[in-house]
Amino acid sequence: MRPQKVLDNDILIGLTKVFRSNGYEGTSLKELAEATGLKKASLYHRFPNGKQEMAEAVFTYINTWVQENIFQALQNEQHTPEVRLQNGLDGIRRLYDNGKEVCIFRALSMQTGLELFEQQINSGMTQWIAEFTEIGIVLDFTPTEAAQHALQTLIEVQGSLIVTKGMDNISVFENTLKNIENRYLNT
Amino acid sequence: MRPQKVLDNDILIGLTKVFRSNGYEGTSLKELAEATGLKKASLYHRFPNGKQEMAEAVFTYINTWVQENIFQALQNEQHTPEVRLQNGLDGIRRLYDNGKEVCIFRALSMQTGLELFEQQINSGMTQWIAEFTEIGIVLDFTPTEAAQHALQTLIEVQGSLIVTKGMDNISVFENTLKNIENRYLNT
């Protein structure tokens, strides 16, 4: 077994970066090769199904990150519910680099008919809502209220990312996260 | 002057449809030709700068539609402020076909470095906020409150479109529009 020239994790970071800024169709293997430091043929060795498999790997990579850094923070019973919420929101800030980064799922979903991604996005959003509903209930909202707030949180995070990018104004994202926090913690 | 086989407006409708569902990079001239009923070379006769000019034309076409169907409805002083707001929101419903359609600006902006679109999106969002701030002031909010609600409206419309598509659930979009209406008309 010849050693890997580039670590799996570093490859995923490079792939993520390119897909995130160019989208799926807008990304070429040339760019992916340059970003990872491997040649095209070497990328095919790691990902035999090519570009699609690379995108899927990015999907899984980000999904895992969200699980470990956002959902687990929300669930961590070693902290008070208030701190759990704040840690979860901090995870969101890091995921999107304070609004500077686009949602990778959105970047990858804008493409002709790969239903795999559609299904993953659907279940990802469903879990997102479930997790935020849970922390809402812990924070003494009724289940109905908590579910509404969870959906609203998802809508506002996604919407604020678009408006932040469109208006080139980071404060839109940060203000939205503050509003979300206040909605959960105040009253 | 030989007569046009396809009317300008019908071409724009076809181009819009394809760009909207595939994005800029994901759209091929073959698809654009099929959707418009013209051959590729004929499309180049109408749009000498090719694909980019076609996308720009779609941009202008949608911008005009928004002006005429949303912003003018908000400004129309022949109606009460309440009716003007409702007509504007109905324009939004039609623009996105009740949540079934993606935001065309978003579909076109996911591409490598065409700054023209960035600038148009920026000014489009700025005007959107100005128009909704104006109707908010007419509805007796303070300028500060009105500006906040206008920004929030843009965020929620964009976010709800993404969540609606991601979860394949039209009611997300409709409920968001109802919430927006209530925020302006109630209290």
Add this chain to the structure above:
DNA sequence: GTCTATAGCTAGATAGAC
């Protein structure tokens, strides 16, 4: 496991007949 070289194809774009 990584590389050079290249196959096979489709993209965007043009030439020129009608």
Add this chain to the structure above:
DNA sequence: GTCTATCTAGCTATAGAC
């Protein structure tokens, strides 16, 4: 103004040496 035919560049993907 629209068409058929074609060019060239770039794409995804593979073969085979090391």
